[in-house]
Amino acid sequence: MAEFSHIDGEGRIQMVDVTEKGATRRRAVARGQITMKPQTLAQILAGRTKKGNVLETARIAGIMAAKRTADLIPLCHPLSLTHVQIDFYPDEAAGAIDVEAAAQVLGSTGVEMEALTAVSVAALTIYDMCKAVDREMVLSNIRLMEKSGGKSGSFHR
Numbered sequence: 001m002a003e004f005s006h007i008d009g010e011g012r013i014q015m016v017d018v019t020e021k022g023a024t025r026r027r028a029v030a031r032g033q034i035t036m037k038p039q040t041l042a043q044i045l046a047g048r049t050k051k052g053n054v055l056e057t058a059r060i061a062g063i064m065a066a067k068r069t070a071d072l073i074p075l076c077h078p079l080s081l082t083h084v085q086i087d088f089y090p091d092e093a094a095g096a097i098d099v100e101a102a103a104q105v106l107g108s109t110g111v112e113m114e115a116l117t118a119v120s121v122a123a124l125t126i127y128d129m130c131k132a133v134d135r136e137m138v139l140s141n142i143r144l145m146e147k148s149g150g151k152s153g154s155f156h157r
Helices: 036-044 054-067 112-130
Strands: 024-035 084-093 095-108 137-149
Touching: 024 112, 036 054, 036 084, 036 095, 036 112, 054 095, 054 112, 054 137, 084 112, 112 137
Parallel strands: none
Antiparallel strands: 024 095, 024 137, 084 095
């Protein structure tokens, strides 16, 4: 069974030492969903919200969040990200928007946390910008979809 990398042999919390790990190209993709009233989604897609362009604001927020992940998650290594991409997939029938984030780095540790943080903050930004008209929105199903690079290899959900 795999051991938790952030706990040493005596049960103390530790930052993982990646000094000896070689730099490789690493990529992670995460997804999540925000569900809302159909009229809220219609307003977002039509650009009729009082606070401005919801999806572009959420895109910027997600990118900024990925860049600041180490400030938010204890023991997370600060990374020099080489690319972050945020995409939105509206589903009018479901009254939802799927949020996807891809993060890349050339480094000695993975970017899963950066992708997951980007999705979370992008969805939270949608909530924040639309909460005046829809407080019933639900953020859900935030998960890692894939990762590549590093010693542990690739993962595909």
